[in-house]
Amino acid sequence: MVQSQTPIDEQLRPFPDHTQLPESDGTFVKNFQEHPQSLLLTDSIEPVLQELHPDNHYAIGQDSGIYWRETDPPEKGAEAPDWFYVPGVPPRLDGKIRRSYVLWREYATPLIALEFASGNGAEERDKTPLQVVKGTVQKPGKFWVYEQIIRIPYYGIFVIDTGELEVYHWEDGTYERLSANDRGHYPINRMNVEIGVWRGTYLGQSEQAWLRWWDLNGNLLLTGKERAVIAQHDVEKERQRAEQERQQAEQERQRAEQERQRAEQEQQRAEQERQRAEKERQRAEQEQQRADQEQQKRQQLAAQLKEITPEQLQKLGIDPELLA
Known part of the structure; x- marks a missing residue:
């Protein structure tokens, strides 16, 4: 009987966890766009993931290792997608920040992995x-590991230099390359989003191609800064609308005041006209009274003169013939 030469405690040694495995293989980040590209994807997808996971049980890896087998050295048994998302797992383990993602400890497969290819994408394919x-032992290719071992449902290769995007979906043990929809996007149905290429500026970099998320209706998912800018714009629009309403109300108040003043002036004019007419009436009445008084005086004088005899008139120097 051949006995094992391996000590019993080593045979029973449990698989290492994320705190016992290297968090880096010592290689450099391959281009300066990897970091902002990862931030852009994470920042804009966060509200969607909060809705999908009210308990916050999900993890996002950015150039972090996924350990899929034990090797010596350990990092040879890991692949590090530039960006990946794992649903249904806590963001921390035992209160500790994740240093890597260890499949043999959690068994939950990432839903999507994205690679930002610095070259032509040959390494990623x-x-x-x-x-x-x-x-x-020959190191396997990324595509083979993601397809045959980890079996990540969605795998995307974004070629930075050309802005080209390839998206693969795992079906029946193999990756099938997806065709873009009418908007040029690729639906990731379990996330209720689409992924595609957007041209614009981000974090001060010149306009170029970026990977972005859209909702299933084709609306771009915004970053926190973009949402803040729109919110500020909405606040400013609301302020301007309120100011316009205030100005309109002030103009309406002024118009009403002018109308009141016009009505008051019209009332004053009418009162002045009434007073003028009253004065005219009184003047006419006074004139009529004066004329009546003159008439009465003439009539009285005529009556008095009729009572005087011709002889008395002659004595007064009045020719009676003139009064005949």
Whole structure:
């Protein structure tokens, strides 16, 4: 009987967790767009994930390792997508920040992984399988690991230099390349979003192609800063609308005041006209009274003169013939 030469405590040693595995393989980030591109994707998808996971049970990795097998050294058994999302897992483990994602500890597969290709995408499309060549374990290609081992449902390759995007969907054990919809986007149905290429500026960089999310109706998912700018714009529009309403109300008040003053002036004019007419009436009445008085005086004088005899008239120097 052949006995194992491996000590029993080593045989029973549990698989390492994220705190016992390297969080980096020591390689450099391949281009300066990786970091802002990851931030852009994470920032804009956050409100959607909050709706999908009210309990906050989801994790986002950005150039973080996914350990899929034990190797020596350990980092050779990991792939580090530039961006990936795992639903249904806590963002921390035992209160500790995740240093990597270890499949043999959690078993939950990322729903989507994205690679930002610095070259032509050949490395990201590498389907080389895990195999031993001349006694040496050959490193498998990213595409093969994601498709055959981790089996990530959605895999995207974004070629930074050309702005081209390829999206694959895992079906029946293999990746099928998806066709873009009428908007040029690729629906990620379990996330209720679409992914596609958007041209614009972000974090001060010149206009270029970026990976962005849209909702299933084709509305661009905005970053926190973009939402804040729109909110500020809405506040300013509301302020301007309120100011316009205030000005309109003030103009209406002034118009009403002018109308009141016009009515008051019209009333004063009518009163002045009434007073003028009253004065005219009184003047005419006084004139009539004066004329009546003159008439009465003449009549009285005529009556008095009729009572005087011709002889008396002659004595007064009045020719009686003139009064005949």
